[in-house]
Amino acid sequence: MKVLIIAPALILLIIVSGPNVNGQCKAFAKRTCLPELGSYTHDGNYHATVLSEGEEAELYKTFYSNMEYRLSICGDEALPSVEFMVMDADRNILFSSREAGNAKTWDFKLQSSQQLRIILKVTSSGQQSGVPASGCVSIMFGFKIK
Amino acid sequence: MNRLLKIGNSVLAAVLLLTLMLASCRSGGKNAKKEADSLSESGVNAAVYEDIKQAEKIFYTLPSPLESAMLIKSAGAMFDDNLLNPIENTGNYNTNKSMALNLGVYTCDLSFASLYDQTQLIINYMNAAKKMADGLGILDAIDQEDIDMLEENIHNTDVIMDIVSQTYLNSNSYLEDNGQPAVATMVLTGGWIEGLYISTQLVDMKDFNGNKLVGRIIDQKLSIDILIDLLETSKGHPAIDELISQVTKVKVIFDKITLKTTPIRPEYDQTTNVTVLKSEVQADLTPEVFKELSLAVAEIRSKLIK
Numbered sequence: 001m002k003v004l005i006i007a008p009a010l011i012l013l014i015i016v017s018g019p020n021v022n023g024q025c026k027a028f029a030k031r032t033c034l035p036e037l038g039s040y041t042h043d044g045n046y047h048a049t050v051l052s053e054g055e056e057a058e059l060y061k062t063f064y065s066n067m068e069y070r071l072s073i074c075g076d077e078a079l080p081s082v083e084f085m086v087m088d089a090d091r092n093i094l095f096s097s098r099e100a101g102n103a104k105t106w107d108f109k110l111q112s113s114q115q116l117r118i119i120l121k122v123t124s125s126g127q128q129s130g131v132p133a134s135g136c137v138s139i140m141f142g143f144k145i146k
Numbered sequence: 147m148n149r150l151l152k153i154g155n156s157v158l159a160a161v162l163l164l165t166l167m168l169a170s171c172r173s174g175g176k177n178a179k180k181e182a183d184s185l186s187e188s189g190v191n192a193a194v195y196e197d198i199k200q201a202e203k204i205f206y207t208l209p210s211p212l213e214s215a216m217l218i219k220s221a222g223a224m225f226d227d228n229l230l231n232p233i234e235n236t237g238n239y240n241t242n243k244s245m246a247l248n249l250g251v252y253t254c255d256l257s258f259a260s261l262y263d264q265t266q267l268i269i270n271y272m273n274a275a276k277k278m279a280d281g282l283g284i285l286d287a288i289d290q291e292d293i294d295m296l297e298e299n300i301h302n303t304d305v306i307m308d309i310v311s312q313t314y315l316n317s318n319s320y321l322e323d324n325g326q327p328a329v330a331t332m333v334l335t336g337g338w339i340e341g342l343y344i345s346t347q348l349v350d351m352k353d354f355n356g357n358k359l360v361g362r363i364i365d366q367k368l369s370i371d372i373l374i375d376l377l378e379t380s381k382g383h384p385a386i387d388e389l390i391s392q393v394t395k396v397k398v399i400f401d402k403i404t405l406k407t408t409p410i411r412p413e414y415d416q417t418t419n420v421t422v423l424k425s426e427v428q429a430d431l432t433p434e435v436f437k438e439l440s441l442a443v444a445e446i447r448s449k450l451i452k
Contacts, residue, residue, distance in 0.1 A: 026319040041307050043210040044314030046322060049203040056200075060375070061207035062368040064217055068420065094412045094423060107420045112427035113365040114410060115372070119201070139205070143213060145220050 025050065029138035033074035036105055040070040040142025051122045052134035053080060059118045059139055068109045070142040073097070073120055076135025084120040084139075091117075206376035208334050208369055211254035212310055214341025215261050217365075221358035223348040225262035230255040231340070231451045233274045238452070242282060243385040246329045247450045249278035250336025253314055258344060260306045268306060272296055272313075279317050282329065287316040328380035335389055336450060338373060342366055343447040346440040354433050363439070364429045367400040392446045399439045403431045 025048035034042060049057055063069055075082035081102055086095040094116070097103045120137065209217065231251050239245045256271035272293055279287035292309055299305035321330035345363050354360060373393055380386040406428045413422045 026315075026323055029319070030315070041212070041304075042311045042315070043213045044311040044318075045207055045210050046315050046319040047205045047207065048319070051202055055202045057203040057205065058201040059205040059207055060372050062209065062365065062372065064209075064213075064362070064365055066220060067213075067216070088410045090409070092410070094410060095421065107418075108412075108423060109420060110423045110425075112407065112425050113368060114407070114423065114425065115368040141207075143216065145216065 025136035025138065028076060028136040029074070029140065033072050033138040033140045036072040036074065037070055037140060037142035040068075040144055043141050043143060045141065047140070048136055048138040050134055051075075051079070051137045053122055053132040054124045056119060056121045057137065057139075058120070060115065061118070061141070062113060062115045063108075063110055064113045065110050067143050067145060068107070071106045071108070071118065072140045072142070073104055074136075074138045074140075075122060076137070078133045078135040079137070080123045080125045080133065082120055082122050082137055084118060087117045087119070089115055089117075204379075206372045206379070208338045208373055208376065209341065210311075210314060211250065211257040211337040211341060212260075212307060212314065214254060214337065214345075215257035217362045218258065218341070218345055218348065218359065219261045221345075221362050223345070223359050225258070225264065226348065227259075227264065227267060229344050229347050230258070230267070230271070233270050235451060236274050236277045239278065239281065242329060243332060245278045245281040246332035247336035249275060249282065249317060250333040250338070251340040251447075251451060252278060253310070253317075253333075254337045254340035254344070257307075257310055260303065260310055263301070263303065265300045268300065269293070269297060272310075275313065279313075282317075282321075284317050284320045287320060288313045328383040328386050331376055331380050332385060332389070334376065335373065335393070338369070339443065339447055339450060342443050346436075346443050349436070349440070351433060351437075354436070360431065360436065361429075363436070364403060364405070364431050367403055367405060367429075370397045370400050392449070396439065396442050396446065399435060399442055402435050402438075403429055405429050 026046070029046065029048045047059060051057060071084075071086070073082055073084045083102070084097045085093050086106065087093055095106055095108070097106070100106070118139065120139065122137065125133065231248065233252075235248070236252075239248050252271055252275040256268065256275055259267035259271055272288065276288040276293070292313060296306060296309055299309075317333060318330050321327070321333065342363070345359055345366075349357060349359050349363070370393070374390065374397060377386055377390045377393065381390065408426045410423050410425045413424055414420075415422060
C-alpha cells in the first residue's frame with residue numbers, strides 16, 4: 001500500500017526536479033540545432049537552457065569582420081515558436097526573426113567587428129489554463145572566412 | 147495497516163513538499179509578469195522594451211578557441227610551435243582550476259595546430275586536452291573514437307575542425323549541465339587568454355602599422371567586458387576571483403585604446419541571402435600600449451600554464 005502511494009510521488013519528483021533536464025538540452029542542441037549550421041563550422045560554444053512560454057534569454061558576443069556567420073535558434077517541439085532579434089550596442093534592432101517570416105537562422109557578415117546582443121523569446125500559446133509548456137532552447141553559431 | 151497509511155501519508159506529504167520546493171527553486175525569478183508577448187518592431191529603439199523585460203538566462207560568449215585560431219590564421223600570421231604550452235606540462239596540472247584553464251589553453255593550441263596542418267601536434271594536443279578533460283571527470287568529452295577519427299582524417303582540415311568543435315562543445319555542455327559553471331568559465335577563460343597570447347606574440351613590431359593581426363587584437367577590446375561579465379557570474383569562487391583580478395589588469399590596458407564606430411547599417415544581399423552589417427571603425431593603439439598589453443597577457447598566461 002505504501003509503495004502504491006509513494007511510487008507515483010517519487011515519479012512526480014523525478015519528473016519535476018529533472019536531475020538532468022539541461023543534459024537533455026545538449027542532445028537536443030546537437031541533434032536539432034547543429035545541422036542547421038549547414039556548411040558553416042560550428043564554433044564549439046554551447047548555449048542552451050530550458051525556457052517556458054513567454055520567457056526570454058539573451059546573449060552577448062563579439063563578431064568579427066572578414067568572417068561570415070550563421071546564427072541558428074532552435075526550440076523544443078513542445079514549445080510555441082521562438083522569436084529572436086539582434087541588436088547593436090546602442091540597442092538598435094538589426095534583425096528580427098518575426099519580420100523575416102519567423103526565420104530560424106540568420107546569415108550575416110560585418111564590415112567592422114562589433115559586439116552584438118541577441119534576445120530570444122518563447123512566444124505564448126495564449127492558453128489561459130494548464131501548465132505553460134517548457135522545453136530546451138538553443139543558440140548556435142557557425143562561421144567561415146569570407 | 148492504519149499506521150502504515152499514516153506513515154505513507156507523511157512520506158507522501160514530505161515528498162510532495164520537496165517536489166514543490168524543487169520546482170519553485172528551478173523557476174526562481176521567473177514569475178515576473180511579462181508585459182509584452184512578442185518582440186518589438188524592427189527600427190524601434192529597444193530601450194523601452196528592455197526596461198520591461200528580465201531575461202531568464204544570460205549567455206556571455208567569448209570567441210571559442212577554434213574561432214580565435216581562425217582569426218589568427220586569417221590575419222596572415224605564421225605558425226610557431228614554440229608559442230604553444232608544451233604537452234609535457236600536463237603532469238603539472240592536478241587541481242580543477244589548473245586542469246580547467248589548461249583544457250582551454252590546450253584546446254586553443256590544438257585549434258591553432260589544426261588550422262596549420264601540424265599533423266603530429268594535432269594528435270599530441272588532442273591527447274593533452276583529453277588528459278585535462280578526463281582529470282576534470284568530463285565524461286565522453288574526448289573519447290578514443292575521436293582520436294581514431296582524427297588520425298584517420300589527419301589531412302582533412304574540415305573534419306579536424308568538426309572534431310575539435312565537438313569535443314569543446316562536449317566539455318562545456320557537460321560542465322554547464324552538471325552544475326559546474328565556474329569550471330566551464332575557467333575553460334573559456336583559458337582558451338581566450340591563450341588566443342590573445344599567441345596573437346600578441348606573433349606580431350612583428352617592424353610591421354606594426356596596418357598589421358591585420360594588430361587589428362584582431364584590438365577587436366578583443368570588445369570581448370574583455372564580456373569576459374569580465376562572465377567571470378562575475380561566478381564571483382566568490384576563489385579561482386574566479388583571482389582571474390577577475392588578473393583580467394582586470396588587461397582591461398585597464400585595453401581601456402587605453404579608443405574605438406570609434408559609426409552606426410551599423412544592415413544591408414541585405416538578395417543574391418547571397420546574407421546581411422552585411424556596414425560600419426566603419428577607428429582605433430588608436432600605439433606600439434607602446436601594445437607592448438604593455440603583450441607583457442600583461444604573457445604574465446597572466448605564464449601563471450596559467452605554470
